[in-house]
Amino acid sequence: MKKERHGICGICFHSPGCGAVIHFDNKGKIERLSPDPEAPMGKVLCPMAESATQIIYSESRIKQPMKRKGPKGKLDFEPITWDEAYDIIVKKLKKLKAAHGPETIGFYAGTGTYERAFKDAFQLKGSEIYLASSILFPFGSPNTFGVGAPCYTSLGVLAPKVTMGSLHIDMFSDLDNSDLIVVWGTDPSTSTPPEMFHRIARAANEGAQIIVIDPRRTASAKLPGSMWVPIRPGTDGALALGLSHILVRDGLTDDEFAENWTLGYKEFKEYVKGFTPEKVSRITGISPEIIEKLAKEIAHAEGASYVMYTGLEYTKSGVQNIRAVMVLWALAGQLDVEGGRCFTRQENRIELNR
Numbered sequence: 497m498k499k500e501r502h503g504i505c506g507i508c509f510h511s512p513g514c515g516a517v518i519h520f521d522n523k524g525k526i527e528r529l530s531p532d533p534e535a536p537m538g539k540v541l542c543p544m545a546e547s548a549t550q551i552i553y554s555e556s557r558i559k560q561p562m563k564r565k566g567p568k569g570k571l572d573f574e575p576i577t578w579d580e581a582y583d584i585i586v587k588k589l590k591k592l593k594a595a596h597g598p599e600t601i602g603f604y605a606g607t608g609t610y611e612r613a614f615k616d617a618f619q620l621k622g623s624e625i626y627l628a629s630s631i632l633f634p635f636g637s638p639n640t641f642g643v644g645a646p647c648y649t650s651l652g653v654l655a656p657k658v659t660m661g662s663l664h665i666d667m668f669s670d671l672d673n674s675d676l677i678v679v680w681g682t683d684p685s686t687s688t689p690p691e692m693f694h695r696i697a698r699a700a701n702e703g704a705q706i707i708v709i710d711p712r713r714t715a716s717a718k719l720p721g722s723m724w725v726p727i728r729p730g731t732d733g734a735l736a737l738g739l740s741h742i743l744v745r746d747g748l749t750d751d752e753f754a755e756n757w758t759l760g761y762k763e764f765k766e767y768v769k770g771f772t773p774e775k776v777s778r779i780t781g782i783s784p785e786i787i788e789k790l791a792k793e794i795a796h797a798e799g800a801s802y803v804m805y806t807g808l809e810y811t812k813s814g815v816q817n818i819r820a821v822m823v824l825w826a827l828a829g830q831l832d833v834e835g836g837r838c839f840t841r842q843e844n845r846i847e848l849n850r
């Protein structure tokens with residue numbers, strides 16, 4: 497008899513995996529996954545979820561550790577047990593540690609294919625990072641590195657921590673209540689999962705203004721009433737500073753907030769004086785009129801939020817580009833307000849680690 501069960505996709509690293517309805521055939525084999533409308537995450541699955549059956553049933557699936565027999569590159573492996581694999585790894589780690597000290601070991605960890613809830617469960621208490629560090633730090637080496645170096649570290653850790661004192665995961669954009677959503681340097685329709693895009697599309701259909709700042713005319717830029725602002729790649733930071741220039745020039749800043757809750761506001765005001773709309777236009781390729789309009793839209797919206805990512809991050813000045821947008825949002829009075837860029841409350845966070 498065919499069956500359905502609620503489960504988690506877990507193919508990629510999205511914590512804690514997208515909720516999915518798993519459809520089984522008459523023989524109890526998984527047929528397919530479909531979105532689970534009851535799950536907090538999983539109202540829409542990404543195309544990768546379609547490969548769930550291959551990951552489980554593929555003939556090429558590696559089901560146990562494999563040890564290389566011959567020279568590298570010959571693809572000559574033999575199966576070994578998990579105990580044997582652990583013995584080999586631990587012996588080698590101990591030998592290297594004894595000979596050269598623990599720092600001689602570095603782990604490169606990618607996002608891989610796993611169910612992230614396990615990783616969260618083993619995150620060291622009090623640490624803000626996980627993955628290989630859960631093994632490596634107690635071992636005595638700080639040398640964990642990985643794909644995070646070019647991707648996510650600027651947006652997720654460095655820029656928010658030094659600008660807002662908070663990690664990216666401890667902040668959110670209140671899209672469902674936004675009057676204006678700025679999609680900046682990212683294409684949420686291709687995200688895994690594209691849940692954010694569905695929320696933006698719903699907001700657009702309900703009348704929110706969508707502005708897309710991106711060299712590409714993405715799916716978000718084609719939503720009803722959406723305004724596309726093509727920008728020269730790598731110049732987003734200049735645009736953000738130019739928008740702050742206009743807010744300061746026209747007295748549109750949230751001065752009470754800036755005076756009481758920030759450091760360096762006086763210096764910042766001096767710094768952005770040089771980022772006139774004309775100069776920023778020459779840098780970004782966006783007309784001064786559009787730059788003026790953008791600044792006013794952000795300042796006057798009753799709740800403006802943003803969705804930004806790699807377009808700002810994957811440049812020579814990724815951290816500063818992202819910081820410039822965060823500062824712009826704070827100055828415009830769109831920080832921690834309904835429909836704006838908000839902080840999660842400590843009591844609403846689920847502590848998974850031990």
Ligand code: SF4
Nearest residue numbers: 505508514542688689
């Ligand atoms: S983003 Fe896609 S692959 Fe990742 S858990 Fe969700 S549905 Fe699965």
